[in-house]
Amino acid sequence: MSKVSVLVVDDATFIRDLVKKGLRDHFPGIQIEEAVNGRKAQQMLARQPVDLILCDWEMPEMSGLELLTWCREQEALKTTPFVMVTSRGDKENVVQAIQAGVTDYIGKPFSNEQLITKVKKALHRAGKLQALAASAPPKMLSTGAFANDSLSALTGGKAEVVKPAAKAAAPAAAAAFAKPEPAAKAAAAPAGRGQGQLRLPGGSMACVIKALSLKEALLVVKRAELLPQVLESAVLDLEQGEAAETARLNGYLHAVAALEPKPDSEWLQLTFKFVDKDPQKLDYLSRLIARGTAQKHFVPGA
Numbered sequence: 001m002s003k004v005s006v007l008v009v010d011d012a013t014f015i016r017d018l019v020k021k022g023l024r025d026h027f028p029g030i031q032i033e034e035a036v037n038g039r040k041a042q043q044m045l046a047r048q049p050v051d052l053i054l055c056d057w058e059m060p061e062m063s064g065l066e067l068l069t070w071c072r073e074q075e076a077l078k079t080t081p082f083v084m085v086t087s088r089g090d091k092e093n094v095v096q097a098i099q100a101g102v103t104d105y106i107g108k109p110f111s112n113e114q115l116i117t118k119v120k121k122a123l124h125r126a127g128k129l130q131a132l133a134a135s136a137p138p139k140m141l142s143t144g145a146f147a148n149d150s151l152s153a154l155t156g157g158k159a160e161v162v163k164p165a166a167k168a169a170a171p172a173a174a175a176a177f178a179k180p181e182p183a184a185k186a187a188a189a190p191a192g193r194g195q196g197q198l199r200l201p202g203g204s205m206a207c208v209i210k211a212l213s214l215k216e217a218l219l220v221v222k223r224a225e226l227l228p229q230v231l232e233s234a235v236l237d238l239e240q241g242e243a244a245e246t247a248r249l250n251g252y253l254h255a256v257a258a259l260e261p262k263p264d265s266e267w268l269q270l271t272f273k274f275v276d277k278d279p280q281k282l283d284y285l286s287r288l289i290a291r292g293t294a295q296k297h298f299v300p301g302a
Helices: 011-027 038-047 065-072 089-102 114-125 131-134 138-143 150-155 173-177 279-291
Strands: 005-010 031-035 052-055 081-086 105-109 195-199 203-212 216-222 235-238 245-258 268-275
Touching: 005 011, 011 031, 011 114, 011 235, 011 245, 031 038, 038 052, 038 065, 052 065, 052 114, 052 173, 065 081, 065 089, 105 114, 105 131, 195 216, 195 268, 203 279, 216 245, 245 279
Parallel strands: 005 031, 005 052, 052 081, 081 105
Antiparallel strands: 195 203, 195 235, 203 216, 216 268, 235 245, 245 268
């Protein structure tokens, strides 16, 4: 029996590694290929079709939407499951993807559980799930034993983490493409020009941008029930400018510390590392920095 093959397309090495680790942990027999953008993926697919494509939207040279459109024009790839793995969850983007023939959608940031569920669903529709299940030890498939956050994915599941509450599956097809809702109980960060929204696999947190560079952002959040984890994947949403442009920046938490030098500090300081290589996002980030939108001085409770 031939192996089930998956192509992971993303310009961010961190995200590709996260997806590959999650898939290999749950499906040891799976064959994984990777591409750094849509153009490279197109070249690979022209030589050898795969059973599933997991693809980012915003990438240099060729976007995920352009790759999807091309795939649906190829006889060998017309019915290949194509799952968008992206932070673009706005209605207009979802409609574009559906019209182009997307199979499903995984919103960033995602947990391993969400990733595996979507992969199983896509392969089941394509009639490939049984072949994939045959390549994995029965114990792993029956127990569903896999880490459900990126920290565990990168450390082999040894770290103890706060597990996000499971959400009921929506019956409508459009629900699979819905934009992640902010956590209702997340504490609002102090007002200021450098505000943003940090989206984690378990929910969202309002934040204040204390410092900003092309490589990272220093964020301040109010301590809440949702506790950020080091190496956890996340998306930083920034709305800036007169036109209220929104930048969705992918990355991971490099460091988490108390803002104040006391154990019961009400505020946390997070170092958020960017992983996007897309020129448009980097250009937008440069403009944000040039505008001086990041707060340089922050007083807790102000």
